[in-house]
Amino acid sequence: MDKQEIKNNITNANQWTRILYMLLFGVILYLVMMVLCVVVVVQVVFALLMGNPNSEIRRFSGDLVRYLREIAAFLTYTDETKPYPFQAWQSAESEGEIIDAEYETPASDPVSDDEAKPDTKSDV
Numbered sequence: 001m002d003k004q005e006i007k008n009n010i011t012n013a014n015q016w017t018r019i020l021y022m023l024l025f026g027v028i029l030y031l032v033m034m035v036l037c038v039v040v041v042v043q044v045v046f047a048l049l050m051g052n053p054n055s056e057i058r059r060f061s062g063d064l065v066r067y068l069r070e071i072a073a074f075l076t077y078t079d080e081t082k083p084y085p086f087q088a089w090q091s092a093e094s095e096g097e098i099i100d101a102e103y104e105t106p107a108s109d110p111v112s113d114d115e116a117k118p119d120t121k122s123d124v
Contacts, residue, residue: 021082022075028083029071036064063091 009015039061046054070090073079081087 025071025074025083029068029075032064032068032071036061036068039064063089066090 039057043053043057043061046052046057067083067089070079070081070083074081074083084090
């Protein structure tokens with residue numbers, strides 16, 4: 001790479017425009033991460049009090065995770081597409097992902113096979 005190529009790369013307006021967008025999305029990423037922390041705390045409270053996480057918040061969390069992935073892909077030059085608000089919001093439901101899968105809680109006191117069977121032995 002010669003000096004002229006480096007100079008052309010540095011003075012390329014498209015590169016500087018992308019860097020400005022990257023700074024903007026860096027700030028947005030920071031704000032979205034704060035929202036994610038709040039969502040985590042709220043879901044933990046729901047799980048502790050109700051036994052399961054809230055399905056509406058879980059759906060929102062799926063959208064939030066998708067948005068975080070889009071921002072990270074843009075910031076790391078993995079994807080040239082600018083995330084929302086420069087493109088349409090892509091919810092997890094719009095792509096057919098299943099977020100509302102049944103939440104399974106582990107059994108607190110599993111019953112063994114011996115305890116489940118009634119005592120059928122006689123004292124003969």
